[in-house]
Amino acid sequence: QVQLQESGPGLVKPSETLSLTCTVSGGSISTYFWSWIRQPPGKGLEWIGYVHYSGSTSYNPSLKSRVSISVDTSKNQFSLKLSSVTAADTAVYYCARIGYDSSGSYPNAFDYWGQGTLVTV
Amino acid sequence: QSALTQPASVSGSPGQSITISCTGTSSDIGSYNYVSWYQQHPGKAPKLMIYDVSNRPSGVSNHFSGSKSGNTASLTISGLQAEDEADYYCSSYTTISTWVFGGGTKLTVL
Secondary structure (H helix, E strand, O other), X not given: OOEEEEEOOOEOOOOOOEEEEEEEEOOOOOOOEEEEEEEOOOOOOEEEEEEEOOOOEXXXXXXXXXXXEEEEOOOOEEEEXXXXXXXXXXXXXXXXXXXXXXXXXXXXXXXXXXXXXXXXX | OOOEEOOOXXXXXXXXXXXXXXXXXXXXXXXXXXEEEEEEOOOOOOEEEEEOOOEOOOXXXXXXXXXXXOOEEEEEEOXXXXXXXXXXXXXXXXXXXXXXXXXXXXXXXX
């Protein structure tokens, strides 16, 4: 059973950089796409971006200028950096795996999620 | 990219059926069958309930079903149960290789 666990500071000062790591256990980080998703208190889900195990990335256009997601296959981890944070970046941050469709070729849905970690700015 | 549009809330009595709509555009729902639905109970992580428009992951009850027509996807829950009370989110892949979520729908079981 694949498990994901977020880790990082729960408090970040305005204008600084938020840094979180997601550790994957029960399976290899290779082959799949891995994503960060956040949820401000009392609000809905917002997709932040994803990284493929090869290192290719895609980001939410509204956050693209401040976001960087990277992968470390040797540690079975991927990481999020969000720069120049403000109070609006206060949220529960989730990491998630993106599974593949029946052809095994196209990423299709967030099938495994971490428990989430609250980051307050 | 704009969030997909969902009703803020829906309600139903135990045993009834409800449908939650999720409206996007030709750049997301209308272009792909990679529409998924997530259930989120308070304080918990979202759980995948439907993927590829209408498929259920192993372990998800068959009283959850999904469909799509044009730019709108729908989640139907038949035979409502108390434990179905939760927030539900739709999601879709987009033509610019990103993902987008709906604003969420709060389901109340009366």
